Amino acid sequence: MTVPTPEAPYGVDPAGRPYSDKSKVVAGILQIFLGGFGAGRFYVGSTGVAIAQLFTCGGLGVWALIDGILFLTSNDRTDKQGRVLRG
Template identity: 45%
Template sequence: MKSEKNYVVLILLSFFFGGLGVDRFYVGRIGIGIAKLLTLGGFGIWALIDFVFAVAGLMKDKEGKLIKP
């Protein structure tokens, strides 16, 4: 099942603010968003991986639904 979150918004948030965890806050995963914020996106590595997952349509929201185009 597909999530109601917007795919394009997720990609833009992940690209511009992924290092601050804003993309994870957007999808409802607050705990992971805080961890990502405190580590500055896992020193950039975690942010890059999340961006790739977002573009590929593999990022899930808090209900486990894929955020796809």
């Protein structure tokens, strides 16, 4: 991790992209346990997807579970501003 700057207060990833103030662990746990309400997606700012999950009960739980697992395992998930979620 590099020295924080005003443009990247949480540092940058190895590819030079700034880290988000959001955590992928928090997003993943929220999505696994409250994904039927779109909680993980609301947390990272993906309001459109969150509303779709809300109206479909997270794809009857399947979509929410898979999405939560992907939040936890993927290193390229981003927030609304396109910043990479912190680990």
